Amino acid sequence: MGKIVLGVVALLALSGVSLFIGVIDLRPAALLQDPEALQLIAVSRAPRLFAVLITGASLAVAGTVLQMLMRNRFVEPMTVGSGEGAALGILLVTLFAPTASLFAKIAMASATAFASTAGFLLIARRLPPTQPYMVALVGLVYGGVIGAGVTFVAYQNDLLQMIGVWVTGEFSGVLQGRYETLWLAAIAAVLCFVAADQFSILGLGHAASINLGLNYRQVMLFGLLAVSLVSALTVVSVGIIPFVGLIVPNIVSRMMGDNLRRTLPVIAMMGAGLVLVADIVARVLRYPFEMPSATVLGVVGAVVFIWLLYRPARHAP
Numbered sequence: 627m628g629k630i631v632l633g634v635v636a637l638l639a640l641s642g643v644s645l646f647i648g649v650i651d652l653r654p655a656a657l658l659q660d661p662e663a664l665q666l667i668a669v670s671r672a673p674r675l676f677a678v679l680i681t682g683a684s685l686a687v688a689g690t691v692l693q694m695l696m697r698n699r700f701v702e703p704m705t706v707g708s709g710e711g712a713a714l715g716i717l718l719v720t721l722f723a724p725t726a727s728l729f730a731k732i733a734m735a736s737a738t739a740f741a742s743t744a745g746f747l748l749i750a751r752r753l754p755p756t757q758p759y760m761v762a763l764v765g766l767v768y769g770g771v772i773g774a775g776v777t778f779v780a781y782q783n784d785l786l787q788m789i790g791v792w793v794t795g796e797f798s799g800v801l802q803g804r805y806e807t808l809w810l811a812a813i814a815a816v817l818c819f820v821a822a823d824q825f826s827i828l829g830l831g832h833a834a835s836i837n838l839g840l841n842y843r844q845v846m847l848f849g850l851l852a853v854s855l856v857s858a859l860t861v862v863s864v865g866i867i868p869f870v871g872l873i874v875p876n877i878v879s880r881m882m883g884d885n886l887r888r889t890l891p892v893i894a895m896m897g898a899g900l901v902l903v904a905d906i907v908a909r910v911l912r913y914p915f916e917m918p919s920a921t922v923l924g925v926v927g928a929v930v931f932i933w934l935l936y937r938p939a940r941h942a943p
Contacts, residue, residue, distance in 0.1 A: 630895075634895065637895060637898060640906065641679070644906055645672065647906060647909050648670075648671065650666060652666060670800075670802070674805075674905075677797055677805040677808055678901050680808045680811055681797075681808065681864055682867075682900055683815060683897050684808075684856045685702075685860060685867060685897060686871055687894050688702075689701075689870065690893055691818050691853055692708075694826070696750050699875070700761060700762035701761060702870070703739075703856065704857070704869070705766055706743065707743065707772050708742060708769075709739075709769070709857055709860075710742065710866075711742025711743065711772060712735040712738060712861035712862070713792060713861055713866070714738045715731070715735035716862065717776055721785075732862050735857075736859075738858075739858045740851065743850055744850055749768065776789060792862075793866045794865045795864055796917075796920060804863075807862070807863060808860075811859040814852045814856050814859075815852075817852065819891070819894075821845065824840060827840045828842065829884065865918075867920055867923060868924050868927055869927025869928070870927070873900075874893055874896050875893055877934070904922040904926065
């Protein structure tokens, strides 16, 4: 409990730091004297903070759910084709309905993300269960093929730059009125917590789940829908954010075990903190210029993932 309280305090402190970092110099004292400072917080800094926290928390939860669905610790939405599938949906809407609303883009991106995730699930079931690394490798290849197809079609239709903007994970464009759909991802993460016990049972396998009275197909469908919705909302709102749904669940699982009712709040908090730290680093590393947060997470995530592969697991009692 003490570690959780410490984590909450650290997350609040980082949130405070995030509000006052940017090209425009802003100090806490200015909030009491300058109305424009309050407007800057309300229009730009606070929406960006909320987007970062929701993205990190929901992706970490979605990664945990996907790992339970596939019974493999080396998968996450942005490495098994879910993110690329969402990008495919955005491309299709841009080609055939360029004036479509944001919700139409979200609906199409969710549908294509669901189809790509379900397709990978069917492929993964045919792979040897004794070789978990192969599932991760096939997931990377599968997502790469979809991404290559999206890039080719975008290039043929002179939309390559547009797709690059959509899929590059960064938060500099987040403003009031342009991030609120991410709250749907937060709702999906909360619903996953409500169904945490079912996902824990699902992770035991098909036969064990049915013997314990679980509606296997229903829970599987709900999990796929939740992962697809989170992936689509993230890609549509801020782009592809890698590794969050992979490294955070693995770290928490090694420390606390696989009881999702107990670990999901910690996973959400750690995911939010990880993306928040990456966003702060992206803003200060080349100040006053800004790097994409996905670039920072790509480097850090790759190093942490290699560390996880070689470090022996240690479960909390």
